[in-house]
Amino acid sequence: MGVMTAKDIVAKRNAAKPAEPGIGHNSRPTLAAKDQLKAFVERVERLEEEKKALADDIRDIFAEAKGNGFDTKALRVIVRMRKQDADQRRELEALVDTYAVALGMA
Amino acid sequence: MGVMTAKDIVAKRNAAKPAEPGIGHNSRPTLAAKDQLKAFVERVERLEEEKKALADDIRDIFAEAKGNGFDTKALRVIVRMRKQDADQRRELEALVDTYAVALGMA
Amino acid sequence: MGVMTAKDIVAKRNAAKPAEPGIGHNSRPTLAAKDQLKAFVERVERLEEEKKALADDIRDIFAEAKGNGFDTKALRVIVRMRKQDADQRRELEALVDTYAVALGMA
Amino acid sequence: MGVMTAKDIVAKRNAAKPAEPGIGHNSRPTLAAKDQLKAFVERVERLEEEKKALADDIRDIFAEAKGNGFDTKALRVIVRMRKQDADQRRELEALVDTYAVALGMA
DNA sequence: GAATGGTCCCATAGGC
């Protein structure tokens, strides 16, 4: 597939933001960029692992509920509806804010 | 909110799995079922909140990386590729294990 | 960019569903496939035009409302909230259906 | 539904544009504003329904095409490319017109 | 495995 090489990334970086002064000609900054890249990637990976763990936990809960005689599909609908309720609350507040601003009450 | 009544839940629960003995006719267990339902729903909601928080954190990291001159899209490709690598590694190990077991080497 | 040629499309088509009997070796069916492709594309384009026209009409309405002293942002929130209400209704029905099925009342 | 009162609307309306003379103190125009609001919202909703219907029709066409062995993703690319072509054509014509006008040939 | 629902990213459009 070959979508992109590390070199491209760094090239892109220098092009996009020649931030650090005194940088040029494939010298050190590349190193720094590499380290930074590594750090970003690893932070993302760490969080995605945790995210996956949570997703697994959620699955387990549904499985447990099912084992206790609850209907998974119905449970999901309930969770979804409660989320919608929360969203609507937020929307309502947004509307109120809009009015408050428009009326000079903000 | 009140989109559904406890009675509905319990009716459904009993129908799906008349697990606990002595349950019937709107008696006490209903209460328990309701509490259980509430507990399941709240556990799921709690975890989904955490999941969303993590997703937000990840977004923030990408934003930060972008602010440091990295190309977001490219970063995502890297993360995806590394994930694939990890998956392949795991698959390979699983395969090896399978062989080991089959050969009585486990 | 070169994402896909007409040839690919047809190749894919034959591979995916060798439906018509007696087809092979780049003969007639290609022709038919081409016509069919053209027809699909044009139907889509026609509908998308209409869709765009409707979007424009909606824009006009908001502009008109604004000209009549209404706050566009607030209007949009209202429309969105009413849509959410409708969605919730649907969810509720979905939940009821799920229960009905589970209880053998479907 | 009732997320907002007519009074809110009118308050906002008057605040935003005290256009019509003689309006004030919760008198009649309130009614008119409410009706107007209702009309705007319903017109928007009506058009959005139609828009959604069209979107569904488009989906159906893609599904039908898929059922005939075409690759949906590829089809979308084709539609997109043709749209770009059309846009470029339009731009070119606009450019030509501009020149024509500038040269007194319009 | 087919289909459905959910999540996420991007691209465009609209407002300030």
Add this chain to the structure above:
DNA sequence: GCCTATGGGACCATTC
């Protein structure tokens, strides 16, 4: 002119 907000599309996980 930027910048947010919204809609559309792709992808992934789950269900039957």
